Amino acid sequence: MTGTAIKNWQSVQQEVLNRINSKLWKPGDLIPNEAQLASEFGCARATVNRALQNLADTGLLERRRKAGTRVATHPVRKATLDIPIIRKEITGKGYAYRYALVSTETVVPPRDMAARMRLKPDEKILHIVGLHMANGEPYVFENRWINSNVVPAVRDVDFSKQSPNEWLVENIPFTSGDIAFSALCAGAFEAEMLSCKTGEGLFVIDRSTWKAEGAITSVRLVFAPGYRIHTEI
Amino acid sequence: MTGTAIKNWQSVQQEVLNRINSKLWKPGDLIPNEAQLASEFGCARATVNRALQNLADTGLLERRRKAGTRVATHPVRKATLDIPIIRKEITGKGYAYRYALVSTETVVPPRDMAARMRLKPDEKILHIVGLHMANGEPYVFENRWINSNVVPAVRDVDFSKQSPNEWLVENIPFTSGDIAFSALCAGAFEAEMLSCKTGEGLFVIDRSTWKAEGAITSVRLVFAPGYRIHTEI
Numbered sequence: 313m314t315g316t317a318i319k320n321w322q323s324v325q326q327e328v329l330n331r332i333n334s335k336l337w338k339p340g341d342l343i344p345n346e347a348q349l350a351s352e353f354g355c356a357r358a359t360v361n362r363a364l365q366n367l368a369d370t371g372l373l374e375r376r377r378k379a380g381t382r383v384a385t386h387p388v389r390k391a392t393l394d395i396p397i398i399r400k401e402i403t404g405k406g407y408a409y410r411y412a413l414v415s416t417e418t419v420v421p422p423r424d425m426a427a428r429m430r431l432k433p434d435e436k437i438l439h440i441v442g443l444h445m446a447n448g449e450p451y452v453f454e455n456r457w458i459n460s461n462v463v464p465a466v467r468d469v470d471f472s473k474q475s476p477n478e479w480l481v482e483n484i485p486f487t488s489g490d491i492a493f494s495a496l497c498a499g500a501f502e503a504e505m506l507s508c509k510t511g512e513g514l515f516v517i518d519r520s521t522w523k524a525e526g527a528i529t530s531v532r533l534v535f536a537p538g539y540r541i542h543t544e545i
Numbered sequence: 546m547t548g549t550a551i552k553n554w555q556s557v558q559q560e561v562l563n564r565i566n567s568k569l570w571k572p573g574d575l576i577p578n579e580a581q582l583a584s585e586f587g588c589a590r591a592t593v594n595r596a597l598q599n600l601a602d603t604g605l606l607e608r609r610r611k612a613g614t615r616v617a618t619h620p621v622r623k624a625t626l627d628i629p630i631i632r633k634e635i636t637g638k639g640y641a642y643r644y645a646l647v648s649t650e651t652v653v654p655p656r657d658m659a660a661r662m663r664l665k666p667d668e669k670i671l672h673i674v675g676l677h678m679a680n681g682e683p684y685v686f687e688n689r690w691i692n693s694n695v696v697p698a699v700r701d702v703d704f705s706k707q708s709p710n711e712w713l714v715e716n717i718p719f720t721s722g723d724i725a726f727s728a729l730c731a732g733a734f735e736a737e738m739l740s741c742k743t744g745e746g747l748f749v750i751d752r753s754t755w756k757a758e759g760a761i762t763s764v765r766l767v768f769a770p771g772y773r774i775h776t777e778i
Binding site: 326329332333339371372388389390391392393394395396397400482485487488489490491492493494495496497498511512513514515516519521523535537538539540541542543544545 | 572623625626720721722728730747770777
């Protein structure tokens with residue numbers, strides 16, 4: 313390595329990884345600063361910065377302002393998941409996409425949902441159940457609440473034409489949100505929606521988004537048996 | 546906003562979010578460059594860069610070298626998940642941690658696992674089943690294969706004292722890996738390991754890691770009923 317100029321951030325990253333893997337730089341060690349590494353590798357400091365930041369993002373390095381960069385002692389690996397529009401996820405896999413509206417109503421939600429969305433007592437909001445299909449087979453259904461008092465435009469939308477998932481992403485930007493992944497055992501409702509057997513293990517995503525005025529939406533996505541989310545670490 | 550100096554990257558981010566949310570900057574629009582925004586906000590260009598990069602990381606902006614920064618038309622939101630050592634995850638929730646080794650053997654793995662780990666025909670590797678407990682209750686079990694030919698040091702470890710999860714994280718750095726999330730329906734084996742009923746929906750993580758010499762490990766983590774992973778978007 314020494315003596316060979318490193319041209320891009322990927323090769324800087326590989327060299328840093330090699331030094332960590334070979335224990336030349338051990339867990340807890342302070343590594344040379346960006347300027348020193350740039351000089352050693354014969355590359356721009358920004359190139360070193362990008363490589364180190366990427367390794368910090370994956371949890372292998374710990375960077376502190378002024379205190380410098382250390383090899384992580386207990387690396388907490390991070391995985392980044394893309395959360396696309398469901399239509400794009402399905403067409404991206406090469407399947408034909410279809411959306412079917414199952415039901416829509418404006419009602420007072422169950423108490424736990426009203427609390428999660430911080431509604432007023434007896435506040436009625438929009439409840440939509442819809443099914444996303446891939447090549448005609450159930451792929452995921454969404455059981456969604458939309459705060460129609462925070463997002464009044466939602467009252468004029470025809471959700472038999474477009475899924476609320478897609479309409480919200482395109483029209484209502486959010487400032488914060490949370491997402492949770494879990495599993496459930498298919499009961500009668502899930503089995504009917506997804507044309508599967510009761511007792512199947514189903515992958516579940518719960519998601520809520522917020523803007524300054526309050527909760528926009530809270531949705532449970534329940535996927536057909538066999539669904540997997542995959543990413544690199 | 547105009548006329549008020551913005552001091553930190555969080556307030557730059559908030560102002561950019563406000564402009565996107567109010568549709569002052571619409572999906573697809575090219576936004577002013579870093580130098581222009583730094584001048585408008587009366588802050589350092591690095592401050593603007595950090596705010597824009599953060600919004601790009603969450604999928605709201607699309608940045609291209611030389612072509613500039615645009616408001617994403619179909620924002621693909623990204624969620625980042627921490628993948629800690631299981632012991633740290635359990636103690637971090639305030640539970641007492643215990644690990645129990647269930648079985649260990651050196652055998653030829655099933656064909657699909659041998660293919661995934663790119664083993665030679667009839668190559669024997671280490672198979673370990675272990676249970677992680679929180680306050681004495683089953684939390685997750687790991688069904689793990691370790692390529693003892695790529696990681697020979699593993700042969701001398703006593704896995705009744707330390708879980709392979711923790712030993713590998715601390716001793717065998719990896720250069721690449723993948724992770725998948727899914728659900729399964731508890732069969733007799735899962736129900737016995739987790740002291741739950743057959744037919745429960747269980748959350749599953751499959752993870753494989755690699756170094757230059759080959760696959761290090763491939764593990765399936767099966768969590769007790771009710772497990773959730775939660776993060777912000």
